Amino acid sequence: MSIETHIEKVVETPGILVVYWANGEVSNYPYLYLRDNCPSLSTIHSNGQKLIETSGINPAISPENTTLTEENEVQIDWSGEKHSSLFSAQWLFDHRLSKAAIAERHAKRNAMDGKVLWDEQLNNNLPAGDYAAVSASNEALCVWLEQVRKYGFAILRNVPAEPGMVCKVVSLFGYVRETNYGKLFDVKTTVNPNNLAFTSLGLSAHTDNPYRNPTPTLQLLHCLQSSAVGGNSIVVDGFKVIADLKAHSPQMFHLLSTTPVTFRFADQYNHIKRTETIIGLDVFGEVNAIRFNNRSVQPFEVDEDHMTAFYAAYQYLAKLIDDERYFVQFKMEASDLFIVDNERVMHGRSAYDGTTGQRFLQGTYADRDGLLSKLSVLKRDLARLVKSA
Amino acid sequence: MSIETHIEKVVETPGILVVYWANGEVSNYPYLYLRDNCPSLSTIHSNGQKLIETSGINPAISPENTTLTEENEVQIDWSGEKHSSLFSAQWLFDHRLSKAAIAERHAKRNAMDGKVLWDEQLNNNLPAGDYAAVSASNEALCVWLEQVRKYGFAILRNVPAEPGMVCKVVSLFGYVRETNYGKLFDVKTTVNPNNLAFTSLGLSAHTDNPYRNPTPTLQLLHCLQSSAVGGNSIVVDGFKVIADLKAHSPQMFHLLSTTPVTFRFADQYNHIKRTETIIGLDVFGEVNAIRFNNRSVQPFEVDEDHMTAFYAAYQYLAKLIDDERYFVQFKMEASDLFIVDNERVMHGRSAYDGTTGQRFLQGTYADRDGLLSKLSVLKRDLARLVKSA
Structure with a gap:
């Protein structure tokens, strides 16, 4: 002792x-x-x-x-x-x-619990796992989940390009969060889309479903077909962007972490809205969430004396998010999958040309609690194995 | 104009x-x-x-x-x-x-969005719907969901006492939130329970899964068998209790809405924890959540100068929650179901005597976003019907 x-x-x-x-x-x-x-x-x-x-x-x-x-x-x-x-x-x-x-x-x-903040440098060393390996080995699964925890983002390769596999990947660590988009959803160009995701337009990096409370904390996207020209995937570390914004202007950080903003989604069958700050802080005052989606954001309700300052902060944040220095970019090929912490890492895509081929992804939502629990139990069990060896 | x-x-x-x-x-x-x-x-x-x-x-x-x-x-x-x-x-x-x-x-x-706070007086006028009616009629469904929104609690009667029906009720307005407890879970006495819910012990009123982030925002419990003596269900409006606590002592309210507390659940396959305040406030400073579960709460990390004051606030809150003036109490009979807003209304039960008969419930979790969306769309569509009539 x-x-x-x-x-x-x-x-x-x-x-x-x-x-x-x-x-x-x-x-x-x-x-x-x-x-x-x-x-x-x-x-x-x-x-x-x-x-x-x-x-x-x-x-x-x-x-x-x-x-x-x-x-x-x-x-x-x-x-x-x-x-x-x-x-x-x-x-x-x-x-x-x-x-x-x-x-x-x-x-x-x-x-x-250390998170590693990242920018475009991460392109040189993409966190990635292999589906066969993480399915077969607790060690490989532990390493992959630890990447997700640390970076809020990881790729999984060689996931058979079959419908529904994205949910099977979730079952490795947790549970699908079903929403009005279904247990899983197809991301491809559709006629009369209720969401711009289902067009061939480019989508600047965003978090999904900020209008939903609780917002799904994980998103997975799995590529089944990828023959169209364009449509690069882009992910951006929101916590890194926020850290840089805060260093640039504590005042902007304050505005974005205290001003309520409303997000909304509505179609024939759904009407969902939520009012929250763009930057979320936990009980210790530390950043624990970013909610950024210019498509679903509603007119700001900031009084006339502060509206201009709020717009300056919002535009500054949006420009950072759209700055290639923060981009991790990759073209998803059939059987590639990626996962993001949807309260930390934003994802987007460049426009693609639907006349040159197909781009077909399947996506689903899940929650961090299952993933972190699984990771914690794997670490405990692997440590016991090491001890008893 | x-x-x-x-x-x-x-x-x-x-x-x-x-x-x-x-x-x-x-x-x-x-x-x-x-x-x-x-x-x-x-x-x-x-x-x-x-x-x-x-x-x-x-x-x-x-x-x-x-x-x-x-x-x-x-x-x-x-x-x-x-x-x-x-x-x-x-x-x-x-x-x-x-x-x-x-x-x-x-x-x-x-x-x-007015919520109606309540205490034991609500026993005289329990918010309740009928399963056949809410399944068949948008008006009846709208009325029942509006009760849930307003009171954070409602009963649904005559839900066929068959396994799995609790999930079918969720499908009337939203989506099941699957967790480590499954899509649904059986609440009855089991051998070697991983959770005290699965014993015949009494359970003081609590919110479920405060250790989970995001915590499920709705819980449903459906009674399939009810022949044991005891086992009354108890629900308590956390927002009413908090309002009364705040009136009694703004200082206690402050402590409970700013002090981080850790909740934890662990068994062989799961290790889940979350650190949050007991009283949650939204971006406007208004109460939007209570997280209260004395079984899963961990030793408080409050410094020695403030620990006694924090305990006084915690004990005061717990005693209010355990005060019959706030109890809505009822014995669930087979085919009764109730739903609670799990961030507002606490639920519990008195002990029951497993030697006198069976008590068998099935429970599931879901989320408020689907319910509020459905309610909003029903209201819109019914208003259109009225207009066009």
């Missing part, structure tokens, strides 16, 4: 247990917190779910007795109930409640 | 078109905004999608000429491009950009 996780002594003070570590650090734990998180099986079910009602704990709960055991564990016999809690030094260390310790753990998690 | 939507005159000023209304009001429209939202078919496709790139418009765009037409429309011939825009007085009125006009429209939309 390292010195920093060795407990020197514990002292009961009113409302708070004070732990003195061997390295001189001192940590405070409210009794209520300790009772609520008691690791005993009568508090936490073996499946990890909490069995007690937090609301039922007396907020003034205190120990009858506190002992530092031979094994350097802290045993608390609670006053007023026949229950004891046993906390390992490691658990207490991992749950220190100083601002610094919490910030340190947060930074560590962020580093582990 | 009413006087308030009649234009008296229009005046070009630098960067801004000024509209003088017959009632004395004055409105300002930046030229960039007007060009971007030109209603011509070369700007907006007939399917409502924008065809031009906003980033491509010259921010200094100005009119060559502006005319108020005989029909009280504003025609702008743009300088530097061969394009004219024609705005009706009604469009300009509906898009006034003063702070007051924007706030007025926002309030009007909120009123139209």
Whole structure:
């Protein structure tokens, strides 16, 4: 046991247990917190779910007795109930409640979940997997899913150019999100399209379905035919673009992350709309989403004093997104598939000439929760394999 | 035409078109905004999608000429491009950009989307529909979906007590959200459950899957067998509880809407977690979600100086949720189904005695976007019917 996780002594003070570590650090734990998180099986079910009602704990709960055991564990016999809690030094260390310790753990998690921002340089080293490999091997699947997590984008090659395969790829890691476009949808030129995607027009890079709440967090596109001239696929890392925009103008970043914008889709059978910021921030104030789709955006409702500044920010963002320095570009051939994190990476295409041949893709939506869960379980299981080898 | 939507005159000023209304009001429209939202078919496709790139418009765009037409429309011939825009007085009125006009429209939309908060009084008047009726009639379906929108909760009776029907009900308005629990899941006592839902224990009211991002926004539960003693269903309006908590203590409301909390679910095949506030706020600062599940919540990461205050807020919230004054309670009989907005209405059950009989439900998840879209289209189509009658 390292010195920093060795407990020197514990002292009961009113409302708070004070732990003195061997390295001189001192940590405070409210009794209520300790009772609520008691690791005993009568508090936490073996499946990890909490069995007690937090609301039922007396907020003034205190120990009858506190002992530092031979094994350097802290045993608390609670006053007023026949229950004891046993906390390992490691658990207490991992749950220190100083601002610094919490910030340190947060930074560590962020580093582990590290996303790699990218621009056109990624063209030299496209994240890609092989369908046969990821279908057959947990290691290969783990590597491919880790690329998706890290870059918000990855290619999968040699996916048999058969209808429906795009959903089969989803089943490797999660579940299809069905929408009004179906379980999957065909992307090709159609007559009277309800969506410009189903024309041969170029589409500047965008996120899909910002008008939908919840927006699908993953999109997959699989190429079944590719004989038309043009129609290059383009993907752009929205988080990289936002980072550069923020460096250029914190004011623009502020406007785009606080101003509500409405997105809308309507046809004979659907009427879907959502009002949200273009840049999404999580509870820590960190960027967690971009919603950008100039086709479905509605007239801005920004007051006359701020409209010009908002347009300047919007146009600046749109121009970055349309700047080739950020483009990863490739021509999808039959049996190529790519996946994007639809809240991070925008996708688009150049126009194609439908008179020169066919361009036929199938697309589907899915969600990140399944993918990240699968990735986490694969990593855990592979680590166990390594350990036991 | 009413006087308030009649234009008296229009005046070009630098960067801004000024509209003088017959009632004395004055409105300002930046030229960039007007060009971007030109209603011509070369700007907006007939399917409502924008065809031009906003980033491509010259921010200094100005009119060559502006005319108020005989029909009280504003025609702008743009300088530097061969394009004219024609705005009706009604469009300009509906898009006034003063702070007051924007706030007025926002309030009007909120009123139209009005949610009705409720407590135990709703027991006297349970929102409910009949399966045969909502399957056969658009009017009945519209009424039932409107109840779901308004209360975040509704019962549907006489849904044939056959496996899989819960998904068929979803197909009336939207799409099933498949998760690791399947397209649908059985809720009954099982051996070695990975989730306490699959025991006969009571479950205090909670939202489902707060550990999942995106969390499913709707849940449906359908009763196939109900012969066990106990097992009453309980639903609680989270938005009502939050409103009362906020009235009691704005400070508690602040803590619960700004403090990140982690929810987690793990078993052999899944590892899902999410960090979010318990009370969710939208971009306008209005409550748009509650995430409350004491079983999957992880040890709070609140620093030692604020932990006690956070626990006080959490316990206060949990006690309100567990207060019968907020309970709508009913015993589900075979063929009863209920739906909840899973980001608003919590559901739970009392314990039941598995030795006295069976309790067998099937559940599934779905999303609000499909339901609200269907409701909107039904309302539009029914309004047209009324008009043409």
